[in-house]
Amino acid sequence: MTQVIERISATQPPEPSSDTTHWREYFSFSTDHKVIGIQYLVTTFGFYLLGGLMASVIRAELATPDTDLVSSDLYNGLFTVHATVMIFLWIVPAVTGGFGNYLVPLMIGARDMAFPKLNAVAFWIIPPAGALLLSSFFFGAPSTGWTAYPPLSILTDQHVGQAIWIFSIILLGTSSILAAVNFVVTIFSMRMPGMDFFSMPLFCWAILSASGLVLIATPVLAGAMILLGFDLLAGTNFFNPTGGGDPVVYQHLFWFYSHPAVYVMILPVFGIISEILPVHSRKPIFGYKAIAFSSVFICILGLVVWAHHMFTSGTPDWLRIFFMIATLLVAVPTGIKVFSWLATLWGGKLRLESPLLFAIGFVSMFVVGGLSGVMLGSVPVDIHLHDTYFIVAHFHYVLFGGSVFGIYAGFYHWFPKMVGRMLNEFWGKVHFVLTFVGFNLCFLPMHLLGLQGMPRRVAQYDPQFANINVICSIGAFILAISTFPFLFNAAWSWFYGPKAVDNPWNALTLEWTTSSPPHPHNWIGEPVLATGPYDYGVPMDEFEEESMFTGTID
Amino acid sequence: MKIQKIIQITAVFSLIIAASLWYSQNHGLLPVQAAEEAVLYDNLFNALIAIVTAIFLLVQGFIIYSMIRFRRRKGDDTDGIALHDNFVLEIVWTAIPTILVMWVGIYSFDVYTSMKGTDFMSMPMAHHHSPISAEQIANLAMPAAMADTLPSQPEIDSQQAPSGQLVADSSLPLVIDVSAMRYAWIFTYPGTEIVTSEMHVPVGRKVKLNLNAQDVNHAFWVPQFRLKQDTIPGITTNMEFTPNKLGEYPIICAELCGGYHGGMRTTITVQTPTEYDSWLKEEAEVASNSPQTLAFRQVLKDPTQMSDREFLTEQAQAMRIDKDLPTEIHDHIDRMNHHHMHEMASYLTSATSTN
Numbered sequence: 001m002t003q004v005i006e007r008i009s010a011t012q013p014p015e016p017s018s019d020t021t022h023w024r025e026y027f028s029f030s031t032d033h034k035v036i037g038i039q040y041l042v043t044t045f046g047f048y049l050l051g052g053l054m055a056s057v058i059r060a061e062l063a064t065p066d067t068d069l070v071s072s073d074l075y076n077g078l079f080t081v082h083a084t085v086m087i088f089l090w091i092v093p094a095v096t097g098g099f100g101n102y103l104v105p106l107m108i109g110a111r112d113m114a115f116p117k118l119n120a121v122a123f124w125i126i127p128p129a130g131a132l133l134l135s136s137f138f139f140g141a142p143s144t145g146w147t148a149y150p151p152l153s154i155l156t157d158q159h160v161g162q163a164i165w166i167f168s169i170i171l172l173g174t175s176s177i178l179a180a181v182n183f184v185v186t187i188f189s190m191r192m193p194g195m196d197f198f199s200m201p202l203f204c205w206a207i208l209s210a211s212g213l214v215l216i217a218t219p220v221l222a223g224a225m226i227l228l229g230f231d232l233l234a235g236t237n238f239f240n241p242t243g244g245g246d247p248v249v250y251q252h253l254f255w256f257y258s259h260p261a262v263y264v265m266i267l268p269v270f271g272i273i274s275e276i277l278p279v280h281s282r283k284p285i286f287g288y289k290a291i292a293f294s295s296v297f298i299c300i301l302g303l304v305v306w307a308h309h310m311f312t313s314g315t316p317d318w319l320r321i322f323f324m325i326a327t328l329l330v331a332v333p334t335g336i337k338v339f340s341w342l343a344t345l346w347g348g349k350l351r352l353e354s355p356l357l358f359a360i361g362f363v364s365m366f367v368v369g370g371l372s373g374v375m376l377g378s379v380p381v382d383i384h385l386h387d388t389y390f391i392v393a394h395f396h397y398v399l400f401g402g403s404v405f406g407i408y409a410g411f412y413h414w415f416p417k418m419v420g421r422m423l424n425e426f427w428g429k430v431h432f433v434l435t436f437v438g439f440n441l442c443f444l445p446m447h448l449l450g451l452q453g454m455p456r457r458v459a460q461y462d463p464q465f466a467n468i469n470v471i472c473s474i475g476a477f478i479l480a481i482s483t484f485p486f487l488f489n490a491a492w493s494w495f496y497g498p499k500a501v502d503n504p505w506n507a508l509t510l511e512w513t514t515s516s517p518p519h520p521h522n523w524i525g526e527p528v529l530a531t532g533p534y535d536y537g538v539p540m541d542e543f544e545e546e547s548m549f550t551g552t553i554d
Numbered sequence: 555m556k557i558q559k560i561i562q563i564t565a566v567f568s569l570i571i572a573a574s575l576w577y578s579q580n581h582g583l584l585p586v587q588a589a590e591e592a593v594l595y596d597n598l599f600n601a602l603i604a605i606v607t608a609i610f611l612l613v614q615g616f617i618i619y620s621m622i623r624f625r626r627r628k629g630d631d632t633d634g635i636a637l638h639d640n641f642v643l644e645i646v647w648t649a650i651p652t653i654l655v656m657w658v659g660i661y662s663f664d665v666y667t668s669m670k671g672t673d674f675m676s677m678p679m680a681h682h683h684s685p686i687s688a689e690q691i692a693n694l695a696m697p698a699a700m701a702d703t704l705p706s707q708p709e710i711d712s713q714q715a716p717s718g719q720l721v722a723d724s725s726l727p728l729v730i731d732v733s734a735m736r737y738a739w740i741f742t743y744p745g746t747e748i749v750t751s752e753m754h755v756p757v758g759r760k761v762k763l764n765l766n767a768q769d770v771n772h773a774f775w776v777p778q779f780r781l782k783q784d785t786i787p788g789i790t791t792n793m794e795f796t797p798n799k800l801g802e803y804p805i806i807c808a809e810l811c812g813g814y815h816g817g818m819r820t821t822i823t824v825q826t827p828t829e830y831d832s833w834l835k836e837e838a839e840v841a842s843n844s845p846q847t848l849a850f851r852q853v854l855k856d857p858t859q860m861s862d863r864e865f866l867t868e869q870a871q872a873m874r875i876d877k878d879l880p881t882e883i884h885d886h887i888d889r890m891n892h893h894h895m896h897e898m899a900s901y902l903t904s905a906t907s908t909n
């Protein structure tokens with residue numbers, strides 16, 4: 001932590017007159033949104049690898065029904081920190097801070113974010129907060145799950161680890177709020193002349209919706225964490241039933257943030273997909289307004305579904321019914337998006353390379369997570385499946401099959417712009433196939449485990465589940481391996497890849513109108529808004545309506 | 555040409571629907587049904603499986619078809635069609651999911667109310683946010699007392715027969731108190747001396763559980779009943795089921811409760827009424843002769859009989875026992891295949907005396 005602070009004060013702001021970005025800037029307190037975006041992406045990817053390492057240990061432990069690899073306290077610590085890292089240090093900062101920072105100003109024709117220094121502060125909170133969280137392994141890692149339900153989290157043997165966990169969550173939440181304020185102001189006030197809300201790329205709509213959720217929900221999490229911290233460290237009784245506290249109140253506060261957090265993790269990825277599909281299908285996005293409004297609608301509904309995580313907690317019945325209906329309704333705007341993406345593919349000229357493969361992989365896998373989500377929305381179904389491996393399968397289909405596939409799609413799509421070099425396509429395809437196979441092998445069988453009776457968060461389990469768990473562990477192993485082709489591809493291409501032209505994909509959004517990588521001021525002159533973001537395609541009247549459906553297009 | 559197209563599309567849709575319906579009846583994803591609630595659950599689950607399978611096949615089929623049919627051919631650098639939207643199509647794919655989820659909601663509500671896996675009576679208390687006093691706990695344990703404050707709930711629980719009556723009226727629900735602690739389940743049969751670590755119930759008779767936790771949250775889950783209920787310290791939660799299949803099923807703790815959470819399991823045995831009666835007699839005899847049981851009951855003193863101070867002391871003690879002696883308890887639990895009551899009780903006695 002001290003190292004970081006030294007680094008911050010020792011480095012001068014970047015020289016504004018230079019027209020390339022010096023590599024040293026990536027290690028400094030830079031205020032350039034593009035540098036910050038890349039700082040976010042690289043840092044969070046590092047945390048992703050660490051979280052993946054923890055997942056590998058978890059799957060190795062679960063390869064056998066007994067607790068034989070790590071102690072059960074360490075096991076609980078591993079899945080707790082795994083989840084915390086993947087949510088707060090990987091997906092949330094990567095999709096908002098990473099892609100959001102890099103792309104939003106470029107897409108709306110701005111020179112930078114509205115508050116560049118605040119932006120840098122938001123980023124520089126993350127490395128120390130992450131280091132702090134990981135340091136908990138030296139004191140006994142927090143072992144009460146990323147949900148940290150009291151009274152367990154108050155009575156835990158890992159007091160220090162739990163306290164560290166609370167502090168790092170508060171820090172990361174702060175970073176997230178700072179970033180969100182910046183996005184909202186930037187998108188509202190810094191769009192270039194001539195760009196109204198409805199000619200804005202859909203990624204900006206998604207970031208705007210996600211930022212709104214962060215601003216509304218994250219302070220509630222901070223409140224819950226502060227109260228929990230007092231219970232843990234000062235012996236207060238907000239959530240401790242021994243002193244008259246109510247542990248269920250914590251669950252409400254926690255999920256009021258943590259359900260919307262899922263949308264914070266998935267909405268920007270929806271945005272990424274809405275950018276990539278049109279470019280690589282050579283077609284306009286289908287139903288622009290429907291997709292834009294469904295983001296806003298998901299955002300609103302997402303705020304009133306939290307108690308569906310508490311159907312077995314003794315929630316009053318009328319509340320269960322209310323939250324069930326609200327939860328099921330989320331399927332409607334989500335369905336609109338999925339169907340619009342599918343219609344975008346229809347009749348296109350699909351360039352089946354890594355960006356589109358991962359984007360289509362996203363749609364395909366996210367649908368599985370969405371469908372299991374609809375099932376879980378039903379109260380009776382959830383009562384059986386809550387806290388089982390079915391849930392583990394469900395949210396990995398949403399957050400890995402969804403978010404992570406989408407992030408990879410974004411990497412492949414914008415890497416040429418960010419770095420100025422092309423990624424190797426062959427290794428990109430290898431990466432996709434390994435990821436797709438490993439992911440499904442690992443998580444698909446978990447649905448069955450949960451339905452049959454295996455609870456989550458256990459180091460030891462009924463031997464009848466041993467075989468399926470071995471399959472899951474093999475899948476996890478393939479998934480771990482799948483990261484290497486990507487890492488080597490990215491590292492090698494960064495320095496030796498073929499030079500990228502300004503617009504290698506013939507895309508129409510503004511970030512492709514500048515050089516690759518962009519000038520520090522984004523454009524040397526003024527950016528020009530020549531077309532709408534999705535004006536691809538041969539006009540309809542040049543096609544016979546009939547030919548669309550009968551296969552005579554080509 | 556057009557008619558051919560319609561026939562093709564109809565054929566594809568019928569195939570998808572047929573496959574989904576077939577799968578919904580033959581998926582084999584669920585464990586055996588051992589309670590009436592499980593039958594209701596499985597019908598709902600199968601209906602949902604039919605819907606999600608159909609959507610799954612439709613979407614994945616569409617994706618694979620598009621990837622083959624619309625892949626870019628070599629040398630073709632042209633664009634696809636400039637299709638921006640289609641109002642009718644968008645209305646259709648907004649309306650159909652809306653209708654489907656509404657139907658799922660209504661059906662789920664229906665199943666939920668007929669399962670009544672959790673007791674409506676206890677619910678107004680569960681979200682009562684004031685500090686929990688022993689008086690409130692007393693109220694929770696006596697739902698009948700709540701009946702007049704809740705006119706919409708005509709059910710009077712005072713009709714319940716004490717579960718321990720050896721010649722029980724099997725038309726009345728069997729009441730069992732469940733206490734969860736790290737890492738064991740303890741079942742008391744009100745009206746008897748019986749305290750066990752494995753649950754026995756007669757087949758075909760409704761069972762009502764009053765669940766409580768001594769230390770942290772746990773959850774009582776029987777996959778074969780498709781029912782789960784959290785147990786929360788300071789709050790009594792409820793659960794009802796009617797077992798309909800003889801056999802032994804696992805009771806699994808489903809809420810993370812500490813290092814040995816995965817080992818917190820026991821069994822529920824569904825017996826014929828005769829077998830159940832003889833089990834009751836046996837247990838009653840053991841219970842009256844065993845000093846451990848008394849010590850055991852000490853920990854589980856009926857909260858309704860205690861003052862605030864007593865209740866809270868008990869709670870604090872129960873927690874401290876666990877916190878100060880974790881490794882010993884863990885080792886002990888490890889050695890046990892089933893948490894047998896007598897071992898557990900003697901263990902707790904020694905643990906309590908050190909405090």
Ligand SMILES: [Cu+2]
Nearest residue numbers: 772807811818
């Ligand atoms: Cu437990």
